[in-house]
Amino acid sequence: MSEKIDNMESALARIGMTGKRARFYLASLQLGAASVQEIARHCGVTRTTAYSLVEKLSEEGVITLLQKGGRTHVVAEDPDVLLRNLDDRRSALSDVLPELRSIYVGGQNGPRFRLYEGMEGIRTVLNAVLTAQTDTLCGMLSMKELLQFPGREELARFVTKRVEAGKTLRVIRSASEDVDDIWGASESELREVRFTPTSAPLLMTTFVCDDQVAIISSKRENYGLIIESAGYANVQKTLFESLWAASQSL
Numbered sequence: 001m002s003e004k005i006d007n008m009e010s011a012l013a014r015i016g017m018t019g020k021r022a023r024f025y026l027a028s029l030q031l032g033a034a035s036v037q038e039i040a041r042h043c044g045v046t047r048t049t050a051y052s053l054v055e056k057l058s059e060e061g062v063i064t065l066l067q068k069g070g071r072t073h074v075v076a077e078d079p080d081v082l083l084r085n086l087d088d089r090r091s092a093l094s095d096v097l098p099e100l101r102s103i104y105v106g107g108q109n110g111p112r113f114r115l116y117e118g119m120e121g122i123r124t125v126l127n128a129v130l131t132a133q134t135d136t137l138c139g140m141l142s143m144k145e146l147l148q149f150p151g152r153e154e155l156a157r158f159v160t161k162r163v164e165a166g167k168t169l170r171v172i173r174s175a176s177e178d179v180d181d182i183w184g185a186s187e188s189e190l191r192e193v194r195f196t197p198t199s200a201p202l203l204m205t206t207f208v209c210d211d212q213v214a215i216i217s218s219k220r221e222n223y224g225l226i227i228e229s230a231g232y233a234n235v236q237k238t239l240f241e242s243l244w245a246a247s248q249s250l
Contacts, residue, residue, distance in 0.1 A: 024040075
């Protein structure tokens with residue numbers, strides 16, 4: 001049981017709920033309606049610390065305080081609230097991200113390279129693409145690799161968010177990598193699709209938007225990369241247009 005709790009604490013830490021806050025929240029989930037003192041004893045924190053944790057967790061909406069028999073009891077909300085909180089934060093950040101990027105200077109005047117690893121890194125890259133200023137995105141997609149990593153569910157989320165943002169995707173794919181008959185040309189999903197003139201696989205995914213190029217690696221290499229450079233983005237856009245002209249719809 002201890003190992004299971006440790007794993008859950010590690011998972012909560014990845015979404016920003018760390019240390020005593022995570023332990024107190026997990027204890028409240030386990031005990032149901034319980035007093036602050038009972039939960040404090042269960043997770044090994046002092047009463048003073050417990051009241052501070054109750055205040056923070058209550059503000060986050062993950063616990064509720066109830067009066068029962070003249071005493072205050074802590075009741076944990078359904079854990080689904082954690083996912084809703086993350087969605088709310090992501091939505092709020094997506095709204096303000098263009099403004100934040102507009103004032104971002106960074107530490108150098110030349111090109112900037114941002115490397116991200118793992119699934120969260122891929123999500124970061126996809127979110128950066130969604131917050132581009134342009135209404136038309138250009139992409140060269142390796143469907144075989146994308147369906148493995150980051151996977152169908154994450155891709156579906158990207159499609160939904162892109163359509164909600166009103167961004168058209170002009171996409172080039174290799175027919176040899178289209179392992180499923182999905183995400184074809186669609187007016188409702190703002191997508192134009194062409195296929196490369198040869199069967200050679202693309203192996204990686206590239207988006208060109210604004211002054212940046214966003215790259216998603218194969219599952220084996222497991223990274224995302226954003227290159228911010230007006231010159232490099234212009235070269236990649238020129239190459240995209242050349243390949244687009246040579247490609248065809250199926």
